Amino acid sequence: MRQITLSKAVNEAIAEEMRRDPTVFLMGEDVAEAGTPFKVLSGLVEEFGTERVIDTPIAEPGFMGLAVGAALTGSRPVVDLMFGDFLFLVMDQLCNQAAKAYYMSGGKLNVPMVLRTNLGATRRSAAQHSQSLHALVAHIPGLKVALPSSAYEAKGLMKTAIRDNNPVVIFEDKLMYNDKAPVPEEEYLIPFGQANILREGVDITLVGTSSMVQVCQKAAEMLAAEGISAEVIDPRTIVPLDEETILESVRKTSRAIVVDEGHQSYGITGEIASRISEKAFYHLDGPVIRMGAMDVPVPFSPALEDITVPTPERVAENARRLMRGEMFDAT
Amino acid sequence: MRQITLSKAVNEAIAEEMRRDPTVFLMGEDVAEAGTPFKVLSGLVEEFGTERVIDTPIAEPGFMGLAVGAALTGSRPVVDLMFGDFLFLVMDQLCNQAAKAYYMSGGKLNVPMVLRTNLGATRRSAAQHSQSLHALVAHIPGLKVALPSSAYEAKGLMKTAIRDNNPVVIFEDKLMYNDKAPVPEEEYLIPFGQANILREGVDITLVGTSSMVQVCQKAAEMLAAEGISAEVIDPRTIVPLDEETILESVRKTSRAIVVDEGHQSYGITGEIASRISEKAFYHLDGPVIRMGAMDVPVPFSPALEDITVPTPERVAENARRLMRGEMFDAT
């Protein structure tokens, strides 16, 4: 199968959906001629024109608001938010307006829109351009949240998101834009709420999201070399969350580590680990271990930044200790 | 001891700190002559004048920004945010600016400010005036988060918050403003990171925050009548979190329920339950049960709103099932 970059996969997904459905349009800062600073959207304005690929002023709350209004009245906007850190600027429009319109109107008004943005540290971009803020939106009922972990997921989830009748937030890992993966030529969609089992195993379950899927995969390889068989699961969407696939795996392996790039405290790992502990309690041989990013703003210095996020080595080390039945503090 | 309302307790705390420290000032919408819609701040403008009790335009991002700048340069602002739901509007100033300034400047600039706001449903105020959004700020390193559960805590935590050298967010339960509790005449402060054990018990630990402390207390009374001895713990601040007191209790009781009024998914209960499951794993007789608000926007209709939040009856029922060793889905 052909291999394409995550960047190209996103571009294809949006182009295909814009061809299919004339109500889909794109808006954001420098999305047109510039194709975004990451060049993910290059070429779209040439095909669809400036009417459907709209450069906005630097007014995140404003253009999020416009997207909500357009979506409420029959369009399907795809909004580009240049950095996930700017989510803080659009929270009111996203969480007080978009997320609640369907419920508050008793099902009469809905907001079919996609907010595409990114996450991920270790790019030396410092505290305001490196955050992984998906936990914030995952906490708000009415929003769906997708975390593609490769070009394949990026395309399939984006297409599903654009067709979804609700506001969907997609976080791409900005370090992965140039990573290639096999992506079929034929059209496909990835349904929301279906986890992907990347690797089967019997000793321990590694649940990883987004950028951390690769980290878990590498850890699993290291463990395999030592005779430990790890199962690697990517939930792909955290809202809705495919709890069943995760639970089934843990019921089999009896051990689990949950790895995510958001800050550890009050984040994603707590939710997933709690569900496992609650619902697979009598199957567990040891505590579910959580590994998030450190609870510190992301530092600029390369000497500091890299140690704030989980690494394959540390995942593997925690897995070994769990296998040995050690009681330990993973933080 | 005298009994005063939570509203009066907050008012006293702010007044005392304003008398003590001339750099403390108050700002927000209708905080001066009107004393806020909840009348919590009545009388302060008479004592301190409009220079230190400042009515702002309806510009939440703007006045939060002003507070950050004032705090960075030597003032100690107390900002009044009329409803916790408006947090979404100030997230950038709070989370990208205030929370990170100390870290990003390598310890050279700090932001000693307090953001006081509220939480709590069942006031028939619908989806945009009823949210309990403390999980969002608890996830952001650099912020401290306090959740007073009575007039006593409201006063002691507010005084500590104003003296703290970091940005602190305090959520008051808006249904509790008129509830009275014993509050000493003498000055006292409640240190952050010290949980309060409201009731000792040996069979089960109930961890409740804010409004849910009373719910846990009532549940404990119901259980006591049936011979089940529940320990009730109020963390008082969720950042920093007094993990030790909670763990010690669970190591004794072997069972725990965590109750909070924020949405259950990706919220407070997941973090606290995970820490218990991780660190008291070998002491647990059953899964840690979580009880948050339902994952739905808060509905207006009284027929629906009341069932979205945990009640003493439901906490007690879950406690009984846990005691019986039943395997069940608490959600």
Added chain:
Amino acid sequence: MSPAKKKTKTNIEDYLRMYTQMVRIRAFEDQANQLYLSAKMPGLTHMYSGEEAVAVGICEALTDDDRITSTHRGHGHCVAKGADFKQMFCELLGKEEGYCRGKGGSMHIADQSHGNLGANAIVGGSMGIATGSALRSRLQGSKDVTVCFFGDGATAQGLLYEVMNMAALWKLPVIYACENNGYSEYTATDEIAAGSIKARPEAFGIEAFQVDGQDVLAVNDLTSRLVQRARKGEGPFFIELLTYRYHGHHVGDINRDYYRTKEEETIWKEQRDPIVNFGAWLTKEGIASDEELEKIRADVKADSEAAVEYALAAKYPDVSEVSMHVYAPDDAA
């Protein structure tokens, strides 16, 4: 009264409909206030009484295809845009037959069928929504116009300037209708708004107008002209409507002496009431007799009472509805 419109057969119908609509708003609010005072209504609410000419003058210039966004003080906009009393009262009481099945209440009432995209409990929260609706109209080549209602206090929200900038750049068919009732909760407008409200949109290249918000014909004439121009791509526009709210900021705001005088209230109520003055003009011009107007008022009152009765007796949504409508289903589903 602005004499801009001539007295013709059609106009007579228009005039009487405007009168009726203003009376309907007043009647609705009187009932809502009673429901609150008698503790039959949950939560709280913000009364539109006194500002009727604004909502009616504007909405009568619109068709059902045109959209509006509304505010926390939204009953007037809802009635003026064509909503039905029964469904409105049901919503205010949290009943299943309400416009939002009881889930929205007073602060989120919406009426999709007449183009009311909903009230909003976030001050300024619908400025983006209105502008986005106008963007959709432009993109899809539709002719509809969107009116964004908001108060003088809401002009403090930065969002307004962000969306006005885009509306101006892209010539969107949106009309910003600033209901300047002199107060933002318990604070006078001059204390919270620097400079000139009207100069602000102008600085973004938006044509702006000020109009007497108590004069339904003046409001309607101006709006009609602007709606036609907006349909032709000459928008956006901004209208500042000078008006007054009779009640407190919300139904519980009883003691208002510390922020506005009884005299001021009396002057507005006794000399500038939009319904009384329009009624006087209608009779003076021979368009309607006192008796005809009296009958309109009586009919509306009866209607509103019947609707309240109906809503009080209507049933609450079933508890199972609590987790319905969080997510819209797939089209296939």
Added chain:
Amino acid sequence: MSPAKKKTKTNIEDYLRMYTQMVRIRAFEDQANQLYLSAKMPGLTHMYSGEEAVAVGICEALTDDDRITSTHRGHGHCVAKGADFKQMFCELLGKEEGYCRGKGGSMHIADQSHGNLGANAIVGGSMGIATGSALRSRLQGSKDVTVCFFGDGATAQGLLYEVMNMAALWKLPVIYACENNGYSEYTATDEIAAGSIKARPEAFGIEAFQVDGQDVLAVNDLTSRLVQRARKGEGPFFIELLTYRYHGHHVGDINRDYYRTKEEETIWKEQRDPIVNFGAWLTKEGIASDEELEKIRADVKADSEAAVEYALAAKYPDVSEVSMHVYAPDDAA
């Protein structure tokens, strides 16, 4: 060159300091660019070259007690406000001796000792901070003034209008300095700013000025006057400075043809360079000889090279610093 200032002994010192400061900014940026191109600098950065007269003209009108807030394009402000090369380069390279112990980097560089409250990676993110610093000055009866730097693109952020409203209402000693370099990333200003930038503050009752941002004396004269007035409580003020950035939006923005022409760049660089033109004026007026200016440039260059060497050799913070500075300790602690 604006001839407003007379040639006196003091002025001569001022002039040469302004010249030197502009040269220092240019030299700093040339080194930073080299570091980036030779892959010795982590992350990316935004060059201030071409805009030197803005930062220097303004900051030379301020004292160390006066504060500034800076932007993503902040090296120029930092140098102009008095920062030291070594600590700056250490910060850009993430070293322990940097102004922020390497935690901030280019986009968050701050220099507390000279009143620079820091660069900001959120466009418009420091507008509230600057205004709040001015509020603190007013509340504490201080005489210091705060200058808020931001770009033309940042005028799209609603926050600006929220804080200008409050600054105007409360007469705060803040000066909004809009560096209009014609572009917001890869987009021309006219495509993202409707109406008139200068009319916007005026609509809020704020006195606003437009000035040639390539003319350091014009900038300095205007700012000096406004700073004095702001100290007396006559603020706030707004200055739009017309300027140009020589490099791309950030160091990696090499192919710029699709958004601006080579000719345009050439005209600004060859005809409007603030350093060249000011140097020519200094020699024409007999204030300095070519040799003196040449020596200034050579000294600065040597300084900057030494600082880079120093910073490259300096050590990184210890890994234990990663969890330091999340929370400020108690005063007692």
